[in-house]
Amino acid sequence: MNCPLCTAEHVTRWFSEDEICWVALCKTCSVPMVVAQKHGADVPPAVREHMITCLREAADVYFGGVRPYELDTEMRAIPGHTHFHARPHSVVAQRHLMSPLPGTF
Numbered sequence: 164m165n166c167p168l169c170t171a172e173h174v175t176r177w178f179s180e181d182e183i184c185w186v187a188l189c190k191t192c193s194v195p196m197v198v199a200q201k202h203g204a205d206v207p208p209a210v211r212e213h214m215i216t217c218l219r220e221a222a223d224v225y226f227g228g229v230r231p232y233e234l235d236t237e238m239r240a241i242p243g244h245t246h247f248h249a250r251p252h253s254v255v256a257q258r259h260l261m262s263p264l265p266g267t268f
């Protein structure tokens with residue numbers, strides 16, 4: 164299986180990891196990203212909720228609890244492996260003007 168999220172190495176700033184998910188700085192976007200430990204697009208609602216909680220904790224630290232951000236649950240480049248980004252509002256607004264970059268997590 165050739166999935167970049169399954170083979171992800173701890174090369175960027177690492178926020179947290181548990182048996183359900185890990186949170187790290189996305190190499191491509193430079194924003195906190197939560198990734199499910201298990202490969203697959205469908206996760207049970209409880210797992211999804213847990214992932215979002217972990218991502219919010221990391222994003223609150225990363226953005227200092229003051230910079231506005233929003234959770235981006237759309238999976239563009241790697242639709243087969245559940246992962247969410249926390250993006251600052253400026254980046255989210257920018258994205259509507261640009262097409263997604265190839266290889267973006």
Ligand SMILES: [Zn+2]
Pocket residue numbers: 166167168169201202203243244
């Ligand atoms: Zn995967």
Ligand SMILES: [Zn+2]
Pocket residue numbers: 189190191192193196248267268
């Ligand atoms: Zn990314």
